[in-house]
Amino acid sequence: MNLGWLDAFLVSGLFFVVMVIGLALLLHLQLGLARIANFGVVGFWGIGMYTFGVLFVQVDWPFGEIWAFLLSVLGGVVMAGLSGLLIGWVIADLDIDGMLVGTLGFATVVLILATTQQNLTGGARGLGGLRFPYDVGAVKANESLWLLILTVVVALILYYVHRVHRVPYGRLLTALGDNEPLARSLGKATFRTKLWLFTLSSAGMGLLGAMFGVMERFLAVGNIGIEITLAAIVGLVLGGTARVWGGVVGVVLAVGFFDIVVQSYLPLPQEWYTQAIPVFREMLFGVVLIVVLMFRPFGVLGDMRRDKIMRRAHGS
Amino acid sequence: MQFVADAIVIGLTEHAPLVLAAMGFFLLYRLTGLINVAYSETITLGAYFGMWLNTTFGLGFYTILLPAAVISGLISVATYFAVFKPAKTRNVGALEMIIISLGLSVFLRHALQFVFGYPVRFFDVPLAGTINVLGVGVGSFSLLALGLVLALSFGLYWFIQKTNLGLQIRALASDDELAGASGIRPLLVTVLIWFTAGVAGGLAGAFYGVGSSVAPLLGWRQFLLILLVVLVGGARHIRGIIFTGIATGIVLAAVSLQLGQILYAQLILIVAFIVVLKVRGNPSADTAKV
Numbered sequence: 238m239n240l241g242w243l244d245a246f247l248v249s250g251l252f253f254v255v256m257v258i259g260l261a262l263l264l265h266l267q268l269g270l271a272r273i274a275n276f277g278v279v280g281f282w283g284i285g286m287y288t289f290g291v292l293f294v295q296v297d298w299p300f301g302e303i304w305a306f307l308l309s310v311l312g313g314v315v316m317a318g319l320s321g322l323l324i325g326w327v328i329a330d331l332d333i334d335g336m337l338v339g340t341l342g343f344a345t346v347v348l349i350l351a352t353t354q355q356n357l358t359g360g361a362r363g364l365g366g367l368r369f370p371y372d373v374g375a376v377k378a379n380e381s382l383w384l385l386i387l388t389v390v391v392a393l394i395l396y397y398v399h400r401v402h403r404v405p406y407g408r409l410l411t412a413l414g415d416n417e418p419l420a421r422s423l424g425k426a427t428f429r430t431k432l433w434l435f436t437l438s439s440a441g442m443g444l445l446g447a448m449f450g451v452m453e454r455f456l457a458v459g460n461i462g463i464e465i466t467l468a469a470i471v472g473l474v475l476g477g478t479a480r481v482w483g484g485v486v487g488v489v490l491a492v493g494f495f496d497i498v499v500q501s502y503l504p505l506p507q508e509w510y511t512q513a514i515p516v517f518r519e520m521l522f523g524v525v526l527i528v529v530l531m532f533r534p535f536g537v538l539g540d541m542r543r544d545k546i547m548r549r550a551h552g553s
Numbered sequence: 554m555q556f557v558a559d560a561i562v563i564g565l566t567e568h569a570p571l572v573l574a575a576m577g578f579f580l581l582y583r584l585t586g587l588i589n590v591a592y593s594e595t596i597t598l599g600a601y602f603g604m605w606l607n608t609t610f611g612l613g614f615y616t617i618l619l620p621a622a623v624i625s626g627l628i629s630v631a632t633y634f635a636v637f638k639p640a641k642t643r644n645v646g647a648l649e650m651i652i653i654s655l656g657l658s659v660f661l662r663h664a665l666q667f668v669f670g671y672p673v674r675f676f677d678v679p680l681a682g683t684i685n686v687l688g689v690g691v692g693s694f695s696l697l698a699l700g701l702v703l704a705l706s707f708g709l710y711w712f713i714q715k716t717n718l719g720l721q722i723r724a725l726a727s728d729d730e731l732a733g734a735s736g737i738r739p740l741l742v743t744v745l746i747w748f749t750a751g752v753a754g755g756l757a758g759a760f761y762g763v764g765s766s767v768a769p770l771l772g773w774r775q776f777l778l779i780l781l782v783v784l785v786g787g788a789r790h791i792r793g794i795i796f797t798g799i800a801t802g803i804v805l806a807a808v809s810l811q812l813g814q815i816l817y818a819q820l821i822l823i824v825a826f827i828v829v830l831k832v833r834g835n836p837s838a839d840t841a842k843v
Contacts, residue, residue, distance in 0.1 A: 274648050276655070327831050333648050334588050335830055338780060342823045345777055349816045463773070467659060470652065512671050520663040526656025530649045531640050 245377060250496040252384045252452050257492050259391040259445045260469040261476070261484025262398050263438040268470075269478035270407065271434055272414035274333050277324070277340030278442060278469050280347040281317045283461035285443025286450040287347070289313035291357050294366040306370040310447045317443020318436050325435030329428050344466070351458050364456040380452065387448050394441060399481050410434065464519070468492050471522045474529050477536030486537055491525060558687035560807035566695040568802025569702040570760040574775060575782040575794045576709050577753025582783055583726040584746050586647070590654040591632060592754055592779075594661035596772030599625040599755025600762030601669050608677050614694075614763055618701075618756060625755020626748040632657060633747040662769050674767040698760055709753060710791055722746055778819070781826035 260278055267273040292312045298305035320343065328339040351358050358364055369379045401407040412420040413427055421427045450456060468488070476487025495518045499505070505514070529536060578592050603621035606612050636657055640650060683690040713719040721742045724732040733739050754772075761771055778801065786797025801822060808818035 268648075272648065274651065276651075327827060331830065331834070333651065334784060335834075337588055337651060338777075338784060338830060339827055341777055342781075342827050345823060346820055349820045353814060353816050353820075463659075467655075470655070474652065512666075516663045516666050516671070520660050520667075523656040523658070523660030523663070527636060527653050527660070530645060530653050530656075531636075531643055534645070534649060 243377060243381065244501055245380075246501045247497065248377065248380045248384055249452070250500050252380070252387060252449075253496050254488060254493045255384065255387050255391050256445050256449055257465075257468045257472055258485050258488045259387075259394050260442060260465070261472040261488050262391070262394050263441045264469050264473050265398060265478065265481070265484050266401065266410065266434060266438050269473065269480075269483065270401075270410040270414055271431055273325075273328070273431060273435060274336040275340045275435075276337050276466060276470075277342070277344035279461050279463065279465040280324075280340065280344030281320060281439040281442040282446035282449070282465055283344070283347045283351065284320050285313040285317040285440075285446030286460070287313075287351055287358055287446075287456060288316040288443070289447035290364055290367050290450050290456040294364060295357060303370050310444070313447035313450075314440050314444045317446065318440030320443075321436040321439025322432065325432045325439070329431045329435070344461075344463075348458065348461050351456075351461060358456060358458075361458055363458070365454065367450050367454045367456070369451060383448070383452055387445075387452075390444065390448070395481075395485065402481055467519070467522055471525055473536075475525055475536055477538040479535060480538045483536050483538055490537065491522065495521075555688055556807070556810065559689050559810055560803050562686050562689040562691060563810070564803030564806035565799065566691055566699050567764065568798075568805055569699045570757040570764075571775065571778060571782065571802055572706045572795055572798035573702050573709075573753050573760070574757035575779045575787065575798050576706055576791065577750040577757070578779050579783045579787045579791060579794050580713070580722070580746050580750045580753070582787075584722070584743065585637070587637070587650050587654065588780065589637075590651065590776065591657040591661060592654075592750070593772035593776035594658050594665075595625055595629050595751050595754035596758035596761065596775060597662065597769065598628055598665065598772075599758025600767045600771050601665055601674075601758075602755065603759035604674050604676050604762055604767045605669065608674070611677075614676065614678050614759075615701075618759055621759050622752040622755045625758070626751035629751025629754070630744055630747045633744070658773070662773065666769055676763045676767070678763060695764070698763070702756075702760055705753075705756060706795060709749070710795065712749075713791055718742070718745065777823065781823065781830075785826050785829050 260282065264275060264278060267275045289309045289312065293306060293309035296305075296309075298308070300308075324339055324343050328336045331339065352360055354360070355362075369383055371379070371382070373379055373382055401410070409420070409425060409430060412425070413430060417427050449460075453460070468491070469484075471491050472488030473484045474487065475491050476485065477483030495514070499514060499518075500510070533539075574596055577595070578589070581587065581589050581592065599621050602624045603614075603617045606617040606620055607614060636653060637650075640653055645653065678694070682693055684693050684696060685691075686696070713722060721732070721737045722745065724735065724737055725739055725742050725746075729739055732742075757775075758772060761775065782794060782797045782801055787794035804822060805815065805818045808821055809815040812818070
């Protein structure tokens, strides 16, 4: 297939945008519905990426490459899920401050381990050798196919989140976020519900991390900084934390604008792309968080749909 | 025995600014009940302003401390009026307040790169001779800095615990309505708290910066430890912050000496502090929300 018309920056930019949409959707379940403040998204994402990379590159698998690849991805997902189970257990009955410390602390622990365990992760030098589980020709073709696979994964996450909003489980999550003691007094297993939600959504973040590692073909500690968490939070807040499509719209508007429009289409001086634009991007993300939460707390999409759901849920 | 002496001396000289930064953070936390993530940028700005005054005007390190502290304090007050006061007026929730402070932190961290440039910067201070303390060679400069940090920390403690203004601060943090009814002017005292916290953070930043380098992530890298010291050590009393801060510095030095990596020390401390929070809970959750 001739992909000459396709810009390489566009493929990587689209990949990043779709991946952050996936993270924002999972964060929507945690923060938007159950009000679990996860400030360590990058920790779960990063542990998925690093576990996959280390298993795939460092382990001498006795099977063919495709099985080694799939088992490594599974390892990344399981490790992220187990981390979610552990951290979820730690923070589930703490207040917001405790959640902040627990999740931020976990992200820092992952960064420290990735930096210090040089024999496994390559430390600050990084680790190469990650590759696609197929070869359909040129690099651009392989990357485009991987983007397509990621899009399918994120579409499935979107479908799941959409379904959650329309089943009793979703209303339980909303009740948890609104008034947990009341939900508990009505006999709901609030602790267990939060724990499983956090475990599954963290596993999903780990899967997205593993997929990002494949796209980059390299593990670098520079990738597991606060920027990933920030991008997911900004997208979700901008679109609307309470809405299914909030993360999608917000990430497209915020991350899509910078990583696709500015990166590929605006005729800006080349030297701006190395430092000025990334720095300006983060500055603007900070301003977006402040302005949206102060002046439009339900985001661009507002709270209309949520009210409809709540009215329907309560039979009026 | 020498290992213990090494840990104590290195822990105190290298990590003393942690105590000062944690006390400033504690003030804001007690008053507002808010985890102000942007406090990390107060620390960073203190380092940048100090370095700028030092390298641009050729002022000595001890001369720049006062103006750097005052500028940091004023910026802290400005963030209160520009962001946190309007947010409070709009009844923004506790979780959203933390996200707003994260946004402010990210904005300030990157904005200062446009002002001061992208490369890592350094203070221009003369190399000092070393003095033998308990068998450990310590720079005379580090010892002076340690003395100053400890004096400032205990001065802050005295100000909060023993002065009339400190009493007003504590009264406002405990019950703002009762404090208002008692003749305390909430806005004035609130501004004083934000200024004092900014001064403490800015000074800590200047000490951090002169000890290593001045970079945009300087404050953010210390933030988690500061937060943990405050939540674990200062939930009940400001004395706890001094003890926990000093103990944290010594443990950081001891584990670094033993394992050869400060990152391992941070890892162990983060896990230990989180375990304490899990076992004990966070008793300061019901602090006054101002």
